[in-house]
Amino acid sequence: MLFKVQSAYNTKYIECDPTAFIIRNERDILDLITVCGENETHNVMLYEGNFSPEFFDLKTQLAGTIFQKFANYHMRGAGIISFSRVKSDRFKELIIECNRGNLFRFFEDKEVAEKWLASG
Numbered sequence: 001m002l003f004k005v006q007s008a009y010n011t012k013y014i015e016c017d018p019t020a021f022i023i024r025n026e027r028d029i030l031d032l033i034t035v036c037g038e039n040e041t042h043n044v045m046l047y048e049g050n051f052s053p054e055f056f057d058l059k060t061q062l063a064g065t066i067f068q069k070f071a072n073y074h075m076r077g078a079g080i081i082s083f084s085r086v087k088s089d090r091f092k093e094l095i096i097e098c099n100r101g102n103l104f105r106f107f108e109d110k111e112v113a114e115k116w117l118a119s120g
Helices: 026-038 062-072 089-098 110-119
Strands: 003-008 011-016 043-047 076-080 104-107
Touching (some): 011 110, 076 110, 089 104, 104 110
Parallel strands (some): 011 043
């Protein structure tokens, strides 16, 4: 199963299977947005495994494409990643910048991410 409808703190969100769904291109992002629409939620939980290596290479612009689609469709996303595995200083800067906003944030802990999704 690629996606599961989950609920935490009275908030419904789509949880992506980190082994079965990988965002490689814009079409994958749009598929995720469609699933959210079908399930009447704007909240998404993604894991490090859901992101292709291109996501972490800012030159590919895949991360920017994801964030732009989230903004266009009024989505909120939480990405669960291991900060210690991020080697790129530019990507670390992106994490800091994202975590200042209310559109997409990165977390190391699922429960903290769920609380944030519920806060919006």
